[in-house]
Amino acid sequence: MTNDNDISISQLQRMVDDWITGIGHGYFSPLTNMAVLAEETGEVARQMSRIYGDQTFKEGEAPNLADELADVLWVVTAIANQTGVDLTDALRKNIEKKTRRDLHRHENRGPGNNDNSNKI
Numbered sequence: 155m156t157n158d159n160d161i162s163i164s165q166l167q168r169m170v171d172d173w174i175t176g177i178g179h180g181y182f183s184p185l186t187n188m189a190v191l192a193e194e195t196g197e198v199a200r201q202m203s204r205i206y207g208d209q210t211f212k213e214g215e216a217p218n219l220a221d222e223l224a225d226v227l228w229v230v231t232a233i234a235n236q237t238g239v240d241l242t243d244a245l246r247k248n249i250e251k252k253t254r255r256d257l258h259r260h261e262n263r264g265p266g267n268n269d270n271s272n273k274i
């Protein structure tokens with residue numbers, strides 16, 4: 155599942171930091187990056203609504219979900235860097251939390267079974 159082109163999470167954090175402190179001439183404030191994250195999340199939603207939903211692309215537009223997801227990952231990484239979050243450690247702890255919490259939660263949920271009628 156890994157290959158020579160893989161980027162580890164710690165490498166990602168260093169790459170983003172190197173880019174921002176070099177080419178980018180420094181970090182935006184955390185609050186600005188939070189606004190950028192909301193903006194980029196909206197751009198992912200725009201792609202999803204056009205690729206999987208009922209919306210359509212304007213003439214000349216092309217699907218680019220991968221790039222928009224990368225934008226979200228970029229700004230999440232920037233926020234982690236500037237707030238001292240080690241994303242490798244955070245992700246490990248997050249997966250452990252989800253496993254403890256949800257170990258049996260989805261057992262009765264078959265593939266493609268999105269029937270939520272019992273929750274109304």
Ligand SMILES: [Mg+2]
Binds near residue numbers: 194197221222
């Ligand atoms: Mg974008």
